[in-house]
Each structure stands twice: as structure tokens, then as C-alpha cells.
């Protein structure tokens with residue numbers, strides 16, 4: 239048989255997905271397994287969104303519609319960008335796609351060529367470097383650490399510039415750390431982006447999920463020059479508990495928006511109409527659902543941070559946004575359990591799943607070994623029960 243395309247060898251299933259698959263298999267086998275792995279809110283999709291989808295199906299809106307999204311949804315997203323982010327993307331420059339992940343993929347397809355360098359502050363969402371590599375680009379992982387709040391600064395970005403630098407990917411609030419960039423930090427990065435004529439992909443999927451005094455700022459709102467170079471990506475999955483509906487949206491400079499539209503026209507055409515009608519209803523309602531989500535997740539965050547603080551040796555980064563706790567587990571690397579040494583964060587995650595029936599995600603999945611990510615988006619009782627297992631698992635690794 240002839241070989242697969244070379245690019246197929248440059249992409250692999252994410253470890254996050256692999257652990258989730260094992261968790262689901264154990265669950266299907268009837269094991270009492272719990273998960274702090276998947277990045278998915280536990281709340282149900284708002285009823286008005288579900289009803290709008292059902293109504294659209296009953297009304298027969300089940301045929302092909304516009305490639306870049308239903309005009310009504312693009313209008314709603316355009317208004318949302320103006321209202322919440324101070325961004326003026328006309329509907330023509332907005333593309334509705336199958337989740338923010340699809341928006342990222344479309345954007346990278348339209349921008350990244352062989353050899354292009356894409357700058358990615360790390361730890362980062364696993365999909366960014368995988369897709370860049372898949373497309374023949376070079377992901378340039380710019381390390382950040384806990385001491386600097388897991389945020390890239392302008393000096394480090396400037397130092398990484400080469401003639402091949404093409405695009406900076408920002409994700410604030412961020413997965414896996416929950417770091418949120420403030421306006422001054424974004425301004426400093428925007429200056430470098432403009433100075434070096436880069437593009438900036440701003441993934442704002444966790445926009446509404448911020449805690450305490452943290453405030454989300456869209457980098458594209460910081461001036462005409464950065465707006466002209468920024469692709470702003472967001473979606474319905476996190477704030478509206480609509481992960482399975484697969485609706486994300488992109489606001490892009492006109493030429494790029496047109497290219498993404500053409501790519502989508504031959505790739506997936508458009509996301510399911512029913513999902514788009516659900517998104518229209520969700521965006522048309524007041525903010526009470528995202529507010530409820532934020533306050534629920536704030537309670538979860540408090541519980542998770544309290545429970546993690548009680549586990550000896552874990553150094554926890556307090557997240558200002560998103561719904562993950564990211565912590566340093568160096569105190570446990572090198573520990574052993576029944577003759578097996580915990581050499582990596584993946585070893586510890588496998589141990590927790592095999593021995594304590596608890597799914598978690600290793601820091602290595604996000605480009606930072608020696609850390610672990612848990613998602614605290616869960617019912618409080620279920621979260622507490624899962625954290626019992628986490629604590630028991632870590633304590634069992636401590637020397638007797």
C-alpha cells in the first residue's frame with residue numbers, strides 16, 4: 239500500500255484525548271471512575287437554546303444554509319463583539335465554524351506555510367503546536383513560569399523574533415494555567431506584534447470565566463494597528479455549556495476572513511443549522527447564564543484550591559480565569575508505588591487512573607513537565623469526591 243501523506247505523520251492524538259478515552263472505556267466497563275480531566279462545564283445547556291434548536295428542526299430549517307454562518311447569528315456575534323469587547327467586526331468578517339477548535343484550524347490553514355514560525359507562550363493548549371506542526375510550520379514554544387504568572391512578556395517575545403516569525407498565539411484566560419493578561423501586558427505584546435508585522439491569533443474562549451478582580455481584555459481592541467493584524471476567536475462551548483453543539487466564531491481582517499470562508503466552503507460547509515439557532519437564542523438572552531456559570535465555577539475554584547492546599551508538597555497556581563487548577567508536583571516525581579517509579583507527570587496520571595480510578599491530565603500535554611492539570615468544572619459534591627481520590631492518591635505516594 240502507498241504511504242499516508244507525510245503530514246499525517248506530523249500529528250498525533252492529544253494525551254488529553256487519550257486519557258479521556260481510557261476514562262470512558264473504564265466507565266463503559268462499569269468501573270466507578272471519576273474525571274477531573276476533560277475541559278467541559280458540568281452545567282446543562284440553557285433551556286432556551288435547546289428549545290430554539292428543536293423549533294428550528296420542526297420549522298424545517300434543515301437544509302444547507304450560508305457557508306460562513308446564518309446571517310442572524312453573524313449579526314448577533316458582531317453585536318456581541320461590539321458590546322463585550324469593543325471590537326467592530328462587520329458580519330462579513332465573521333465566520334461561524336464547528337467550535338473554537340475549528341476556528342483555530344481554519345485560521346492556521348489560511349496563514350501557516352512550510353517553515354513559518356508560530357510563537358506560542360507555553361504551557362499552552364495542546365492543539366496549537368500540533369496543528370502548526372501538521373501544517374509544516376514551526377511552533378516556537380516560549381516558556382513561561384509560575385513566578386511570572388505563566389505570562390509571556392514583551393522582552394521575551396522580542397527576543398524570539400526571526401525573519402520567519404509570522405504569528406503569535408495568545409490565549410487569555412488561558413488553558414491550562416488560568417492566567418489572565420491585563421491591559422498593560424497586552425499593550426506591550428501588541429506593540430511587538432505591530433513592530434514586527436506579525437499576525438496575532440487571540441483565543442478568547444474562556445472570556446466570561448474570570449475570578450476576583452480579573453477582567454478580560456481583547457488585544458484587538460487596543461488600537462487600529464493591532465486590530466488589523468488580529469484574529470479574534472471565541473465560541474459557545476464554555477460560558478454557555480454548549481461543548482457538544484460545536485459552535486465557535488472568528489472575527490478576522492477582511493482578506494483573511496474571505497480566505498477562511500473559502501476554506502470552510504470546501505471543508506465542512508457550515509456547522510449544523512440547529513446548533514446555530516441554539517447559539518442565536520443563547521446570545522440573545524441576557525447574561526444570566528454566563529453569570530451563573532461564573533459564580534458556580536467560582537465556588538468550584540474555591541473548593542478545589544482549599545482541598546489542593548491540604549495535599550502536602552503541591553504548589554498550586556491560583557487561576558484568575560478558566561476552570562483549571564495547574565500545579566507543580568515535583569515533590570512526587572521519583573516516588574514509587576508497588577515497584578513502579580513515578581518518573582513523569584504522565585506516570586502519576588496513569589497511576590491515579592489505574593489505582594484510584596481518577597482521570598487527570600499531565601503537564602507534559604501542555605509542554606510543561608512536572609505539573610498536572612485538573613478541571614474543577616463539576617458539581618460540588620462530585621468535585622469533592624474526586625478530590626478525595628486525588629488526595630488519597632498523592633498521600634499513598636508519600637514515604638511511610
Ligand SMILES: Cc1ncc(COP(=O)(O)O)c(C=O)c1O
Nearest residue numbers: 277337338339363413473475486
Ligand atoms: C484554549 C482553548 N481553545 C479552544 C477550545 C475548544 O473550544 P471548542 O469547544 O469551541 O472547540 C478549548 C477546549 O478545551 C480550549 O481550551
